[in-house]
Amino acid sequence: MRKYDSEAILQGEGSGFYRSLYKAMGYSNDELDRRPMIGIANSWTTLVPGHANLRQVGEFVKNGIYRGGGTAVEFGVIAACDGIAQGHDGMHFILPSRELICDSIEVQVRAHRLDALVMLASCDKIVPGMLMAAARLDIPAIMVHGGPMAGGVCFDGRKSDLTSISEARGMYSSKKISLEEYTALEDLACPGCGSCSFLGTANTMCCLTEVLGMCLPGGALIPAVHSDRLRSAYASGMAVCELARKGITARRVMSAAAMENAVKVTMAISGSTNAVLHLSAVANEAQMGVSVLQLFEKHNKSIPQIAKVNPAAKWDMEAFWQAGGIPRVMRNMRVLLDEDVATCTGLSLKENLDAYRFQFPENREIIRKLDDPFGLTGGIAVLRGNLAPNSGISKPGAIDPALHRFKGKAKVFNSEEAAEEAILNGGVVDGDVVVIRYEGPKGGPGMREMFMAMKYLYGRGLNKSTALITDGRFSGTNNGCFVGHISPEAAEGGPLAIVEDGDLVSIDVIDGILNLEVSDAEIARRLAGWKKPPRKFTTGYLELYSRVASSAAEGAIIRREME
Structure with a gap:
């Protein structure tokens, strides 16, 4: 019979000390015996x-x-x-x-x-x-x-869910739906x-x-x-x-x-x-x-x-x-x-x-065979380039093929909130590449999701004419052209930190390329003048995390060795 680790305290001489504590909660001899x-x-x-x-x-x-x-x-x-x-x-x-x-x-x-x-x-x-x-x-x-x-009530051509409410806010801000249609989802999207x-x-x-x-x-x-x-x-x-x-x-x-x-x-x-x-x-x-x-x-x-x-x-x-x-x-x-x-x-x-025995019939609109796939390549892509020397992550499987390759002018924001305000107020237009930085594991800290920003772009009808890149991350429900997890992050002096408004950014989620179309000499000049920003949190768990978190390329795990 296999010996269990718990037997070291629950069996033999001296076990009464520990068994007594379990019995105080109503456990019986039978439950505590091997x-x-x-x-x-x-x-x-x-x-x-x-x-x-x-x-x-x-x-x-x-x-x-x-x-x-x-x-x-x-x-x-x-x-x-x-x-x-x-x-x-x-x-x-x-x-x-x-x-x-x-x-x-x-x-x-x-x-x-x-x-x-x-x-x-x-x-x-x-x-x-x-x-x-x-x-x-x-x-x-x-x-x-x-x-x-x-799923919730049908909205915008499908069963609604939590994300539908954010999309509806973008639609309401651009006067595509009424206030009543927007607020009705609150009761119906998450049943x-x-x-x-x-x-x-x-x-x-x-x-x-x-x-x-x-x-x-x-x-x-x-x-x-x-x-x-x-x-x-x-x-x-x-x-x-x-x-x-x-x-x-x-x-x-x-x-x-x-x-x-x-x-x-x-x-x-x-x-x-x-x-x-x-x-x-x-x-x-x-x-x-x-x-x-x-x-x-x-x-x-x-x-x-x-x-x-x-x-x-x-x-x-x-x-x-x-x-x-x-x-x-x-x-x-x-x-x-x-x-x-x-x-x-x-x-x-x-x-x-x-x-395994299946309870329901196949649905080829949802799951196909290998010889008849929805796409010939995988749904997740790793990107590299002078904007992401270590890596960036995108999701071609949820991106319109017309957006698999995108080039546009950078519109730079140093926080998620600033980007969201600009999107809702019409500050982002067709052809823009929204850059949201200082949202990585250390800089955020905590690598926030740019969920709202993407949904507001969708709601305002910009999801097929703009892109968004960030050292933060995304919700799995996001679509449109996006690249997240950019590493090194801006707070660590990654190239994302020196992007300026109007710079050309090129994205290719098929061949895995993310580049800032600025000369190497200009990138080096800007990086030489960059200064590390102060930590956003100086007390509590986030202060600790901002010091010991690894890069997104390493899983944003806590480094066990101190800096």
């Missing part, structure tokens, strides 16, 4: 709609753990909502919260000598933060999601709990959790309100007990080969650009020794786009799930994947795909 102690890291909160159902989901996980022969111990994890934090100082905290989530789970698991872990999360930074923790801890672990939200109903960062990372083998097959996209969500949670509780018994740990599942599969699927579904950041951070914690950025560059031209959902199409996440979701995507591209990788079921990816 069962695996399974931690449930639950990010339930009434602040985040994607997590509002996790209390109920957690109860089904707990029941599954007991059915599987384990003992469940639950603890809370913070979760911040990207939507509520959008467009103001709150967004500075969102990406840095990922590190806090990872660290706090490590503390709870190690301090209490837990044997395995079930992680409950649905949204943008919480899912990758938990995956990072599992990779760092390298114990048996499984992820359970809360599921995506249903219930769940992660936002488009393929943004939240649902992208849930999908990639499944590709990495860290949640049950089909578990990524079951809608929040569907009863299958609860059945999957129960089955996950049972499955983690089996992982604990067999000693199958997170790094055996999240291997370098599994990571390469995740990069390929991100390309195939045109997932969020933030996946580059988060997969890089997970690979770092798992000590894989691979460069996720290089994997994206390696596969961009060889992986076709075979799935198309919002923001690349009208289809929402429920429709993607009904079309077969990630199991259908992986089955359709299985010749490009390593099927021998391990998964949290205890079976290989090949065995999981062979056994």
Whole structure:
């Protein structure tokens, strides 16, 4: 019988000290006698709609753990909502919260000598933060999601969602819709709990959790309100007990080969650009020794786009799930994947795909075969050039082909707020390249999303005649011509810091080029005169993060060595 880590404190002479504390909470001898102690890291909160159902989901996980022969111990994890934090100082905290989530789970698991872990999360930074923790801890672990939200009332040719409200504000500011039409969306765009109903960062990372083998097959996209969500949670509780018994740990599942599969699927579904950041951070914690950025560059031209959902199409996440979701995507591209990788079921990816049974018929408008793709190249592109010596990230799969190559005059802003005000007030016109800088991991700090700016451009009808580049990042729902994650960032003296109004900027998201059309001598002259700006935050967590965060090219992780 396998020895569990918890036995060191719960069995043998001296164990009464620790058992007494558990018994103070009502645990019995049976629960404390040589069962695996399974931690449930639950990010339930009434602040985040994607997590509002996790209390109920957690109860089904707990029941599954007991059915599987384990003992469940639950603890809370913070979760911040990207939507509520959008467009103001709150967004500075969102990406840095990922590190806090990872660290706090490590503390709870190690301090209490837990044997395995079930992680409950649905949204943008919480899912990758938990995956990072599992990779760092390298114990048996499984992820359970809360599921995506249903789509809202039809607006602008598709089911509405949270982003529709920002687009509508741009439409209202340019007098394309009435005040009544704009305000009506407030009640109708988000009809219930769940992660936002488009393929943004939240649902992208849930999908990639499944590709990495860290949640049950089909578990990524079951809608929040569907009863299958609860059945999957129960089955996950049972499955983690089996992982604990067999000693199958997170790094055996999240291997370098599994990571390469995740990069390929991100390309195939045109997932969020933030996946580059988060997969890089997970690979770092798992000590894989691979460069996720290089994997994206390696596969961009060889992986076709075979799935198309919002923001690349009208289809929402429920429709993607009904079309077969990630199991259908992986089955359709299985010749490009390593099927021998391990998964949290205890079976290989090949065995999981062979056994999977689809509940709904295929929908070729959403998921296609390899011989009939939506595009011949992947949905994520790495750009380089004199404006992005290390890297920049774009999403060709969500960009109109007419904008794959764009040249325009720079209109420069030193903050997100300044750019948004200019867009809404008509200060950005056709042909402009909006430059938003000092929003990177250090300069932001926290690498805020330029979500609102892109949606305001869309609402004002400028999304097909302008571009936006930044050392910040984007929501996975953005479309239009954009490049984010520009590294080195402006606050580190990257070339983005010396762009001036009127400079010509050329963007090519197919060949991966981002250039400032200014001579090398002029760039050198401007850089010589640049001065590092003072930190925006001088106290608290953001002051620390601004000092120790790595570049976007490295995943914006916290550097463990001090400057």
